[in-house]
Amino acid sequence: MGAAVALLDERGERGLTFRLLAKELDTGPGALYWHVANKDELVALAADQVLGQVFAAVPCAEEDAAVGLRALAVAVFDALDRHAWAASHVTAPAALANALRLLDRIGSLVMRAGVPAERHFAVATAISYYITGVSAQIVAPGITADAAVGREAFLARTAEGWEGLDPDDYPFLARTAANLRDHDDRDQFIAGLDLLLNGLNATAEAPSA
């Protein structure tokens, strides 16, 4: 249902109501239960539809495997960044159509990347978990976006908190508070992804052609 996605986008998961959605669709709340079992299923379906946008953005190209994985991962991050409510509902081994498609694409790229066959499953799921799990952490709503304060102000306030910590007790945080202020979420997602793909290359002996 496209109407559900639109409503989720503007009012969040709590703001999506059967009554509201029903009114949007010019029907009664009970009618929706003919099409979905409950609200959980409704939101899961809507989230899977968001995930579907990825395949329109990233066609099944024949490039280098590592490049393909990167492009796919970034496309998922971008899609979830546009619809923060969806991130926590895209779980890797779900049975929904687009989640299946995503895992298969990742797996197919891993197979071409020179990974030993017995590690295909472990590597593919690790990458899949990274993409959806870390995206969910980064774009998590309720922290930066929907609060009255902007993202800038929130980070500045948190960074101040870190600076106020005892450097003996928190040697790392006190030192890196400045980095928090001006980091870019997307860059950070990519930095971790590259770390993971580096580890992949270090393990795989064969060339990734």
Add this chain to the structure above:
Amino acid sequence: MGAAVALLDERGERGLTFRLLAKELDTGPGALYWHVANKDELVALAADQVLGQVFAAVPCAEEDAAVGLRALAVAVFDALDRHAWAASHVTAPAALANALRLLDRIGSLVMRAGVPAERHFAVATAISYYITGVSAQIVAPGITADAAVGREAFLARTAEGWEGLDPDDYPFLARTAANLRDHDDRDQFIAGLDLLLNGLNATAEAPSA
């Protein structure tokens, strides 16, 4: 509040109710609002308390940095595995006490691991995001655990679904369905973590002593 954690453990996030918790505490529902602002804060506080168990399990040892990171990560996974509801509420750059402690521990270990100083922040947050994000994906409730069907049956059914897919359309899933049936969640978390740490070693020139 320890009572909140206990209630969350046995009834899940939806099962935790202000009325129920109040009764457990021999008081009225309104009384709780003197101590927490709302339910979100209550759950976040309870989740942070779960995270606190990690530091009791993993003392601040002086071992090799990579070994320390592994131990810390696994301890977080195990803690969240015991309290599945908490996983999605432990977000990395939160301001809660134990989340701060965790990030600082990770960062301190990264500093000792031979990573160039300008990459400390990116690497530490990447590892932190992996730990909490991927744990949340793996232990996510509502899929394997709390349903009436057991985990075994659920995996078997999903694997059957994969096997039924068209191998031309889903070359990877159709081929690896068997792996899904008998995988171990914890091993998979560790496999991905090792991939990430491998990538770290490949980047860091200096020895990790």
Add this chain to the structure above:
DNA sequence: ACCTGAACACCGTTCAAGT
């Protein structure tokens, strides 16, 4: 096969009033 809409059994949250 699919929609209607009133009704049920809850929730989180508030707030005047107490101690």
Add this chain to the structure above:
DNA sequence: ACCTGAACACCGTTCAAGT
């Protein structure tokens, strides 16, 4: 400073009844 508990404004979900 902290608790009480009735009341408010909602929810998700069900179900007899319609078409």
